[in-house]
Amino acid sequence: MAKICAPGKPRILCLHGFRTSAAILETQIRKWPESILEKLDLVFLDARYPSAGKSSVEGIFDPPYYEWFQFQVHQDHTEYQNYEECIAYIEDFMVQNGPFDGLLGFSQGASLCATLPGMQEEVRHISTFP
Template structure:
C-alpha cells in the first residue's frame, strides 16, 4: 500500500513502518490550509505504536491491519515495532507469514510468572524516546496485553516514566496480565484513557477480553464473528472505529 515508508531503528533487529509519509508542507502530520485569508488547523492523525502478537513481527501486524478499510487507515499514523526477543519456539503463523518471528517476554505454563519482562518494558520505552512522541498504543494478543497494561504501569511509575502519558488504546484480542506482581500495579486504578476493543465471538481469549473491559472507563467495543485474529471491519465496525478516531482527534486538538 502506498503512503508507507520504512524507518530503521538504531536498536538492533528493529524495523518500524511509519504511515503515512508526511506532506513536506506540514509539520508532525498537522496539515494547515488557508481559506479566504484565514488559517485553520485540521486535527492531526493520532500516532500509535503498534505491538504485535506472540511470535510474530511488526511486519506481520502491519499486513494484518491492512485488512481495514483505507478510510480507517488514512486517519491513523501507525508505527510497527518488532519485539526484542527472537522466537524461542514454534510460531502459530508459520506457513502463513514468513519469518523472522519475535516475542515480547516469556512466561510459565500458568502465565503467572514472566521472564525478561523488565527488559521488554525498557526496550519499548527506549524506542518511544528515540522515535516518539506517541499518542497511544495499538496491540494484538501478547501485544494487546502489554498495551492495555502499560497505562497503569506508567501511572504507578513502573514503566514508561521518561515518555509522555499514553492517551489512547486500540486493543485487539486482548486480556489482562496474570502475573500477580505485575497485575497489582497495572490495574491499581481504572484505565481512564479512551480505549477501543475488538472482541471475537470465537476467540479463546474472549472471556479475558471481557474481564479487561471492566478495568476500563467507558470502553468502546467492536464485536466480530471471528476468532483470535485481526478481523476485517464491516460497515458498522468501520463506523465505530471512525467515530472513535474522530473523538480522540478532537481531544488532541483541545490540548
Template structure:
C-alpha cells in the same frame, strides 16, 4: 486550532505472540483507507526472538518475535523489565506517541502499560499514553495470566485511559478479553464473529473506530 484537530494520532503498534511488526502491518493493512488514512502507525518488532514454534508458520514468513517469556502456567515471567526498557527507549527515540494499537501478547502488554506508567514503575521518560486500541487482549492478574512484578499495581485502580477493545466471538481469549473490560472506565467494545485474529472491519466497526479516533484527535496534543 484547525491544524491541531486534523493531526493524525501517532500510534505505536505491538504485534502478537511469535509474530512480527511486518506481520501486524499486513494484518492491519486490510483495514479500509478511510481508517488507515487518519492514523500515523508505527510497527515495532518485539525485543526477543521466538523461543519456540509460531502458530503463523506457513502463513507468514519468519523471523518471529515475542515481547516477554513466561513459564507454562503464566505465573512467572522473564524479560518483562527488559521489554519495558526496550519500549521506553524506542518511544524516546521515535516518539512521541499518542497511543497504542496492539494484538494478542502485545495487547496484554499494552492493556497494562497505562497503569504501569501511572504507578511510576516504567515509561516515566515518555509522555502519558493517551489511549489504547486492544485486539484480543487479556489482563495480567486475571484468570489465566499472573502478574509480573512491574505490573503489580497496573490494575489497582480503574484505568481512565480511553480504550477500544475488539473481542472475537470465536476467540479462545474471548473470556479474558471480556474480563479485561472491567478494569477500564467507559471502554468502547467492538464484537466481531471471528477468532483470534486482527479482524477486517465492517461498516459498523469503521464507524465506531472513526468516532473513537475523532475523540482522540480532540484530546490535547502531546509534547515531546
C-alpha cells in the same frame, strides 16, 4: 519499524502478537478500510527477542518471528522472563521516536498496551502520551 500514514495524524505505536512480527501485524492491519488507515500514522515495532519456539503462524506468514517476553505456565502460577526488559525496550523506543497518541496491540502486544499507560505514574520515562 514501518509507517503506513503521513505525519500530522494521530501516531499509534503498534505491538504485534506472540511469536509474530511487526511486518505480520502491518499486513493484517492493511486489510482495514482505507478510510480508517488514511487518518492514522501507524508505527510498527518488532519485539526485542527472537521467537524461542514454534510460531502458530508458520506456513501462513514468513519468519522471522519475535516475542515480547517469555513465560512458563506452572500448575499454580505463571512465571515471566524478560518482562521488565521488554517494558524498558518499548519505553526507550517511545522516548526516542515519540510522542505517540495511542497504542494498538494484538495478543501479547495487547497485554503490553494495557500495561504501559498504567505505568506512566510509576515509570518516569513513559511520558510520551498526551
